[in-house]
Amino acid sequence: MRIVLVGPPGAGKGTQAAYLAQNLGIPHISTGDLFRANISQGTALGKQAKSYMDAGNLVPDEVTIGMAKDRMEQPDAEGGFLLDGFPRNLKQAEALDENLKAAGLKLDAVLDLEVPEDEVVKRIAGRRICRNDSSHVFHVAYKKPAQEGVCDVCGGELYQRDDDREETVRKRLEVYHTETEPIIDYYKAQDLVVTIPALGAVEEVTQRAMAALGRGE
Numbered sequence: 001m002r003i004v005l006v007g008p009p010g011a012g013k014g015t016q017a018a019y020l021a022q023n024l025g026i027p028h029i030s031t032g033d034l035f036r037a038n039i040s041q042g043t044a045l046g047k048q049a050k051s052y053m054d055a056g057n058l059v060p061d062e063v064t065i066g067m068a069k070d071r072m073e074q075p076d077a078e079g080g081f082l083l084d085g086f087p088r089n090l091k092q093a094e095a096l097d098e099n100l101k102a103a104g105l106k107l108d109a110v111l112d113l114e115v116p117e118d119e120v121v122k123r124i125a126g127r128r129i130c131r132n133d134s135s136h137v138f139h140v141a142y143k144k145p146a147q148e149g150v151c152d153v154c155g156g157e158l159y160q161r162d163d164d165r166e167e168t169v170r171k172r173l174e175v176y177h178t179e180t181e182p183i184i185d186y187y188k189a190q191d192l193v194v195t196i197p198a199l200g201a202v203e204e205v206t207q208r209a210m211a212a213l214g215r216g217e
Protein backbone atom coordinates (compact mmCIF):
# COMPACT_ATOMS: atom_id res chain seq x y z
CA MET A 1 0.00 0.00 0.00
CA ARG A 2 1.04 3.58 -0.60
CA ILE A 3 -0.32 5.84 2.10
CA VAL A 4 0.05 9.50 3.07
CA LEU A 5 -0.45 10.55 6.68
CA VAL A 6 -1.46 14.18 7.15
CA GLY A 7 -2.34 16.25 10.21
CA PRO A 8 -1.13 19.23 12.23
CA PRO A 9 2.19 19.25 14.11
CA GLY A 10 1.86 17.01 17.17
CA ALA A 11 -1.23 15.19 15.86
CA GLY A 12 0.53 11.85 16.36
CA LYS A 13 1.60 11.16 12.77
CA GLY A 14 5.01 9.78 13.73
CA THR A 15 3.56 7.74 16.58
CA GLN A 16 0.84 6.21 14.39
CA ALA A 17 3.17 5.75 11.43
CA ALA A 18 5.48 3.53 13.47
CA TYR A 19 2.63 1.13 14.36
CA LEU A 20 0.87 1.27 10.99
CA ALA A 21 4.07 0.67 9.03
CA GLN A 22 4.87 -2.32 11.21
CA ASN A 23 1.34 -3.75 10.88
CA LEU A 24 1.32 -3.22 7.12
CA GLY A 25 4.91 -4.37 6.50
CA ILE A 26 5.94 -1.18 4.69
CA PRO A 27 8.61 1.42 5.53
CA HIS A 28 7.74 4.59 7.48
CA ILE A 29 9.16 7.55 5.56
CA SER A 30 9.25 10.78 7.55
CA THR A 31 10.83 13.82 5.91
CA GLY A 32 11.16 15.40 9.39
CA ASP A 33 13.16 12.37 10.61
CA LEU A 34 15.29 12.44 7.43
CA PHE A 35 16.10 16.12 8.02
CA ARG A 36 16.87 15.52 11.73
CA ALA A 37 19.18 12.58 10.85
CA ASN A 38 21.03 14.87 8.41
CA ILE A 39 21.30 17.58 11.07
CA SER A 40 22.76 15.20 13.65
CA GLN A 41 25.24 13.85 11.05
CA GLY A 42 26.24 17.44 10.17
CA THR A 43 25.59 17.02 6.42
CA ALA A 44 25.26 19.96 4.01
CA LEU A 45 21.56 19.11 3.60
CA GLY A 46 21.11 19.13 7.38
CA LYS A 47 22.81 22.53 7.69
CA GLN A 48 20.56 23.91 4.97
CA ALA A 49 17.39 22.49 6.57
CA LYS A 50 18.08 23.50 10.17
CA SER A 51 17.49 27.24 9.87
CA TYR A 52 14.09 26.68 8.21
CA MET A 53 13.06 24.06 10.77
CA ASP A 54 14.12 26.16 13.77
CA ALA A 55 12.02 29.04 12.42
CA GLY A 56 8.99 26.76 11.93
CA ASN A 57 9.05 27.20 8.16
CA LEU A 58 9.03 24.58 5.42
CA VAL A 59 12.37 23.54 3.98
CA PRO A 60 12.41 24.64 0.29
CA ASP A 61 10.74 22.27 -2.18
CA GLU A 62 13.91 21.95 -4.30
CA VAL A 63 15.61 20.22 -1.37
CA THR A 64 12.64 18.30 0.02
CA ILE A 65 11.14 16.80 -3.13
CA GLY A 66 14.46 15.28 -4.29
CA MET A 67 15.20 13.88 -0.81
CA ALA A 68 11.74 12.29 -0.53
CA LYS A 69 11.97 10.86 -4.08
CA ASP A 70 15.38 9.28 -3.36
CA ARG A 71 14.01 7.65 -0.21
CA MET A 72 10.88 6.32 -1.96
CA GLU A 73 13.09 4.75 -4.62
CA GLN A 74 15.03 2.63 -2.12
CA PRO A 75 14.49 -1.14 -2.50
CA ASP A 76 12.57 -1.49 0.79
CA ALA A 77 9.87 0.87 -0.58
CA GLU A 78 9.22 -1.10 -3.76
CA GLY A 79 6.12 -2.77 -2.30
CA GLY A 80 4.72 0.39 -0.74
CA PHE A 81 5.38 3.05 1.91
CA LEU A 82 3.78 5.21 4.54
CA LEU A 83 4.62 8.89 4.08
CA ASP A 84 4.66 11.06 7.22
CA GLY A 85 5.12 14.81 6.75
CA PHE A 86 5.34 14.63 2.95
CA PRO A 87 3.76 16.07 0.88
CA ARG A 88 3.29 19.27 2.79
CA ASN A 89 2.10 21.71 0.13
CA LEU A 90 0.45 21.54 -3.29
CA LYS A 91 3.73 21.62 -5.20
CA GLN A 92 5.00 18.58 -3.30
CA ALA A 93 1.66 16.76 -3.77
CA GLU A 94 1.80 17.37 -7.53
CA ALA A 95 5.45 16.23 -7.68
CA LEU A 96 4.54 13.05 -5.81
CA ASP A 97 1.67 12.34 -8.22
CA GLU A 98 3.98 12.87 -11.20
CA ASN A 99 6.67 10.56 -9.80
CA LEU A 100 4.14 7.84 -9.00
CA LYS A 101 2.44 8.18 -12.38
CA ALA A 102 5.80 7.90 -14.17
CA ALA A 103 6.37 4.62 -12.34
CA GLY A 104 2.83 3.38 -13.11
CA LEU A 105 1.83 3.63 -9.44
CA LYS A 106 -0.74 5.52 -7.37
CA LEU A 107 -1.64 6.30 -3.78
CA ASP A 108 -4.13 4.04 -1.99
CA ALA A 109 -5.23 6.41 0.78
CA VAL A 110 -4.59 9.68 2.58
CA LEU A 111 -5.24 9.43 6.32
CA ASP A 112 -6.07 12.81 7.86
CA LEU A 113 -5.48 12.75 11.64
CA GLU A 114 -7.96 15.13 13.26
CA VAL A 115 -7.00 16.55 16.67
CA PRO A 116 -8.20 19.78 18.34
CA GLU A 117 -5.53 22.49 18.59
CA ASP A 118 -5.45 22.59 22.42
CA GLU A 119 -4.62 18.86 22.49
CA VAL A 120 -1.92 19.30 19.86
CA VAL A 121 -0.28 21.97 22.01
CA LYS A 122 -0.28 19.61 25.06
CA ARG A 123 1.16 16.77 23.00
CA ILE A 124 3.98 18.92 21.65
CA ALA A 125 4.79 20.55 25.00
CA GLY A 126 5.40 17.13 26.62
CA ARG A 127 7.09 15.40 23.69
CA ARG A 128 10.62 14.05 24.18
CA ILE A 129 12.59 12.34 21.42
CA CYS A 130 15.74 10.24 21.29
CA ARG A 131 19.11 11.74 20.34
CA ASN A 132 20.05 8.55 18.45
CA ASP A 133 16.86 8.29 16.37
CA SER A 134 14.13 10.95 16.26
CA SER A 135 11.51 8.32 15.37
CA HIS A 136 11.73 7.08 19.00
CA VAL A 137 9.06 9.38 20.46
CA PHE A 138 7.86 9.69 24.08
CA HIS A 139 5.71 12.02 26.16
CA VAL A 140 6.24 13.12 29.76
CA ALA A 141 2.62 12.26 30.66
CA TYR A 142 1.08 10.23 27.82
CA LYS A 143 3.96 7.89 26.93
CA LYS A 144 6.49 7.85 29.74
CA PRO A 145 9.75 5.98 29.21
CA ALA A 146 10.51 3.28 31.82
CA GLN A 147 13.43 5.43 33.04
CA GLU A 148 13.08 9.20 32.96
CA GLY A 149 15.15 10.81 30.20
CA VAL A 150 16.22 7.47 28.66
CA CYS A 151 14.92 5.92 25.42
CA ASP A 152 13.18 2.55 25.95
CA VAL A 153 14.21 1.39 22.48
CA CYS A 154 17.96 2.07 22.40
CA GLY A 155 18.99 3.68 25.73
CA GLY A 156 19.67 7.06 24.03
CA GLU A 157 19.18 10.40 25.76
CA LEU A 158 15.71 11.94 25.47
CA TYR A 159 15.43 15.65 24.75
CA GLN A 160 12.96 18.31 23.60
CA ARG A 161 13.09 19.20 19.89
CA ASP A 162 14.45 22.70 19.13
CA ASP A 163 11.31 23.47 17.09
CA ASP A 164 8.98 22.47 19.95
CA ARG A 165 9.39 25.86 21.66
CA GLU A 166 6.07 27.70 22.05
CA GLU A 167 6.63 30.48 19.50
CA THR A 168 7.98 28.05 16.88
CA VAL A 169 4.99 25.77 17.43
CA ARG A 170 2.64 28.72 16.76
CA LYS A 171 4.47 29.36 13.49
CA ARG A 172 4.35 25.66 12.51
CA LEU A 173 0.58 25.59 13.11
CA GLU A 174 0.15 28.70 10.95
CA VAL A 175 2.23 27.12 8.17
CA TYR A 176 0.14 23.94 8.47
CA HIS A 177 -3.11 25.89 7.96
CA THR A 178 -1.87 27.98 5.03
CA GLU A 179 0.39 25.54 3.17
CA THR A 180 -0.52 21.97 4.13
CA GLU A 181 -4.29 21.97 4.66
CA PRO A 182 -4.96 22.73 0.96
CA ILE A 183 -3.55 19.30 0.05
CA ILE A 184 -6.50 17.71 1.87
CA ASP A 185 -8.90 19.22 -0.69
CA TYR A 186 -6.49 18.24 -3.48
CA TYR A 187 -6.69 14.60 -2.34
CA LYS A 188 -10.45 14.82 -1.61
CA ALA A 189 -10.88 15.58 -5.31
CA GLN A 190 -9.15 12.22 -5.96
CA ASP A 191 -11.42 10.51 -3.40
CA LEU A 192 -8.45 9.39 -1.31
CA VAL A 193 -9.05 11.09 2.06
CA VAL A 194 -10.21 9.28 5.18
CA THR A 195 -10.53 11.40 8.32
CA ILE A 196 -9.38 9.61 11.46
CA PRO A 197 -10.47 11.09 14.82
CA ALA A 198 -7.10 11.01 16.63
CA LEU A 199 -8.15 11.74 20.23
CA GLY A 200 -7.93 8.81 22.63
CA ALA A 201 -5.32 6.17 23.35
CA VAL A 202 -2.61 5.55 20.75
CA GLU A 203 -3.84 1.93 20.24
CA GLU A 204 -7.43 3.10 19.65
CA VAL A 205 -6.29 5.55 16.98
CA THR A 206 -4.20 2.80 15.32
CA GLN A 207 -7.26 0.52 15.27
CA ARG A 208 -9.37 3.27 13.65
CA ALA A 209 -6.70 3.81 11.00
CA MET A 210 -6.32 0.08 10.29
CA ALA A 211 -10.12 -0.26 9.99
CA ALA A 212 -10.19 2.69 7.59
CA LEU A 213 -7.62 0.87 5.44
CA GLY A 214 -9.80 -2.23 5.40
CA ARG A 215 -7.30 -4.05 7.67
CA GLY A 216 -9.30 -3.98 10.93
CA GLU A 217 -9.73 -7.11 13.06
Ligand code: AP5
Nearest residue numbers: 009010011012013014015031032053059085123127139142
Ligand atom coordinates in the same frame (compact mmCIF):
# COMPACT_ATOMS: atom_id res chain seq x y z
P1 AP5 B 1 8.02 16.99 11.22
O1 AP5 B 1 9.02 16.27 11.99
O2 AP5 B 1 7.28 16.31 10.12
O3 AP5 B 1 7.00 17.65 12.26
P2 AP5 B 1 5.42 17.90 12.24
O4 AP5 B 1 4.68 17.59 10.99
O5 AP5 B 1 5.31 19.28 12.73
O6 AP5 B 1 4.89 16.83 13.13
P3 AP5 B 1 5.44 16.45 14.51
O7 AP5 B 1 6.65 15.58 14.38
O8 AP5 B 1 5.58 17.69 15.34
O9 AP5 B 1 4.23 15.65 15.15
P4 AP5 B 1 3.58 14.26 14.86
O10 AP5 B 1 2.25 14.47 14.23
O11 AP5 B 1 4.53 13.32 14.19
O12 AP5 B 1 3.33 13.81 16.36
P5 AP5 B 1 4.06 12.71 17.29
O13 AP5 B 1 3.71 11.33 16.84
O14 AP5 B 1 5.49 13.05 17.50
O15 AP5 B 1 8.65 18.30 10.55
C1 AP5 B 1 9.49 19.16 11.29
C2 AP5 B 1 10.01 20.27 10.37
O16 AP5 B 1 10.76 19.68 9.29
C3 AP5 B 1 8.93 21.10 9.67
O17 AP5 B 1 8.46 22.16 10.48
C4 AP5 B 1 9.70 21.59 8.44
O18 AP5 B 1 10.56 22.64 8.77
C5 AP5 B 1 10.54 20.37 8.08
N1 AP5 B 1 9.87 19.49 7.13
C6 AP5 B 1 9.48 18.20 7.34
N2 AP5 B 1 8.86 17.70 6.26
C7 AP5 B 1 8.87 18.70 5.33
C8 AP5 B 1 8.35 18.80 4.01
N3 AP5 B 1 7.71 17.78 3.42
N4 AP5 B 1 8.53 19.98 3.35
C9 AP5 B 1 9.19 21.00 3.92
N5 AP5 B 1 9.67 20.99 5.18
C10 AP5 B 1 9.51 19.84 5.87
O19 AP5 B 1 3.24 12.95 18.65
C11 AP5 B 1 3.40 14.16 19.39
C12 AP5 B 1 3.41 13.81 20.91
O20 AP5 B 1 2.11 13.34 21.27
C13 AP5 B 1 4.40 12.71 21.29
O21 AP5 B 1 4.99 13.03 22.51
C14 AP5 B 1 3.53 11.44 21.41
O22 AP5 B 1 4.05 10.53 22.38
C15 AP5 B 1 2.18 12.03 21.84
N6 AP5 B 1 1.03 11.29 21.33
C16 AP5 B 1 0.89 10.75 20.09
N7 AP5 B 1 -0.33 10.17 19.96
C17 AP5 B 1 -0.96 10.36 21.15
C18 AP5 B 1 -2.25 9.99 21.66
N8 AP5 B 1 -3.14 9.30 20.93
N9 AP5 B 1 -2.57 10.36 22.93
C19 AP5 B 1 -1.67 11.05 23.69
N10 AP5 B 1 -0.44 11.41 23.26
C20 AP5 B 1 -0.09 11.07 22.02
